[in-house]
Amino acid sequence: MSSPAAAPPAPNNLKRIVAASLIGTTIEWYDNSSGQSYDLPIPRR
Secondary structure, X not given: OOOOOOOOOOHHHHHHHHHHHHXXXXXXXXXXXXXXXXXXXXXXX
């Protein structure tokens, strides 16, 4: 037997996914375009 195809996300979940994606993209764009880095510093060994 084949497994049933996954159902598409509910409209409420889809709106939440799109909103989170937009917020994340905006933060990344600002981080890369401002010339400053807000990344965590990683010490060199």
